[in-house]
Amino acid sequence: MKVILSINPVRFPLTGIGRYTFELAQNLKKLPQIEELMFFSGSRFVRDLPETTQFSGHTSSTSANFRGAILKSRVAVKIYRTTSALANRYALRGHASHVFHGPNFYLPPFDGPSVCTFHDLSVFTWAHCSPPERVRFMRKEIALTLKRADMLITDSEYTRQEIASYFSWPLEKIRAVSLACSSDFRPRTADELSPTLRKHGLSPGGYSLFVGTIEPRKNLDVLLDAYALLPQSMRQQWPLVLIGYRGWRSEKLHARIEAAVTEGWMHHLGFVDSNELPLLYAGARVFVFPSLYEGFGLPVLEAMASGIPVVCSNSSTLPEVTGDAAAMCEPQDVDTLSRLIATGLEDEIWRGEAKSKGLLQASSFSWRRCAEETAAVYREVIS
Template sequence: MNIGIDIRPMMTSPRTGVGEYTFELLDAVFKIDQNNQYFLYYNASKQTSTNLPTWNQPNVHYVITHYPNKLFNSAIKLLSRPRLDKIISKKCNLTNGLDCFYSPNLNFVSLSSKTKYILTIHDLSFEFFPEFFSKKQILWHGAVNPKKQCQRADTILAPSENTKRDIMNYYKIEEKKIKVIYPGLSPIFNSINNEQLSTNKESVKQKYNLPNHYILFLGTIEPRKNIVGLIEAFEKVYSNLPIPHHLIIAGANGWSNKEIFNRAAYSPIKDHIKFIGYINSEDKPALYSNASLFIYPSFYEGFGFPALEAMAMGAPVITSNRSSLLEVAGDAAYLINPLQTNSIIQAILDILNKPELRARLIKKGRERAQLFSWEKAAKEWITTITN
């Protein structure tokens, strides 16, 4: 088969969560499948290929166009041109064209009617919580028209049953058209040995100037992650902690986050709240492993990678009792109501004061993390695409 893939989600630097998802999935697919031909498409008016990974397999081909992005997106929106499958076929001399085209995320896409379209929808947060998005983002989603894309798609992939239900209920898409493929855990969390981890823990501690005891949040700094609520809970619980802790907030800057930074800057315990910015993938295992606990009190997630990563590295996890986080966590995390500060406070106190609970969550978390594999996800993806 000739399979086109939109790799534009990997063009941002640093990579977003969707960019990481795209990379890990494709990397696993290309290690397994040497038969199908893959055509990786991206558009860039400037040189951005340095942001993209390089796969050297003989069945993997890169296809680039250099249209100005605004003009390119507008043409697709208003004229349904250019057709991406036609571009790929012409540039690669494909006599029979593409059999299908896969988009790992929403984007401006136009295809010939004969080309099958497979689309991943990660979540519908932009529909349910527009207040958490900038005006520019809201306009972008309106222009992309997610509902129309779901109607056009031959198959929709969802990372969780929760996202599948949301697509069915909100966009009225029939169930048989949607397939759940759970994402995997990056190999970086499985391949590191104890000796290397021990060395990395010390170097990461020095690199980010970390305290001996800290509670960790890792995710994009944006309103949907409920970081303001976390800061408020930390302020109230701080004086009751068995030993002093810092709140470490890690992750790339998102949008509409001025309130988050202001809330921390004017906190009465601001000296114990620290933002350390974007974390390189190789530093994440040690960062999680050093933490007394990991907390992810998000209002809504399509999957929730950080909770799973923290479990893999032996950090007891606190996360929200809503959206897909219930699926990811199972019985391996302490579930809280993200709207209730007291719920977050109690969870922190219980984990830090109850060694048996802490040990149980660590054990169950490690076991839970092993259930999610990119190899498994890649095999399911290949079966879905080729069928």
């Protein structure tokens, strides 16, 4: 098989879809059935994946601000959409013998077979949780993708069924291919953890953890309410640590976070380096993730792989990812969430069972398997 993979999402520091694209590319290169793998970035072919050293935090921030400004201008978006389609069609001419894979909702005009990965439907079903200009842009791009794609890939069976129902798309033309997490997420010894945790004022097993963008869809208001119901002594002994970018519509939430930090039962670390993140996972006593909606739920997989008990909501894809390893409740059930967090902190019998089940569940996911199942989709569209 000859494959063209768009690597537009690969920007450092790697987050969800960027990580997926990067790992998929690395593992597709290892598959013997892939005769040729070409990488497409912007409107041109590139030799290989970018490296961390090619980017800086300043560059990423500047690019994000520029993209945000472009999206707010309808005229600029129309010009961009027209010119990029022409540039992509020109660059891709003569490659119809390849399969083109867009790993991030978008497909350019292409004469050969095309596959696209849809990670979720949040811009349709949770549009109020995203900036309106981003929603407008993505909805139009997704409409074009649905006209161009021969098959779709989703991260989960939940999203596969959701897409088929929402767009009346043939279910047999959608394949669910699970994600995985890095091997860096694994159980660690206290000696491995202490230097990094000490830097953040933490100790091994001395805190609860949440990882994700600070935005409405992550349901952090409910998490703060649930944590506030715990006895003060428990909150002081095991403070809640939040890790993640500042998201859209989060001003009031950040005011609550600052108040909790002042009261001494929360640490807000913001974005942390990818070298430190696995250590902060492995050092937690319990991982808490009450999200309202996920396309996959990579943080809970990372926590299970780290040997950390998980408490999460039973929404969308999370039951699919955690199996029977996590303690779950309805996303808006503050009292039950608080009770489950207390169990995760204090009940050693449950904690031991949750760790064992979580490690077993996490071991069933791998990037190699993701690449192999994705290559099987390529084979389907060719035949």
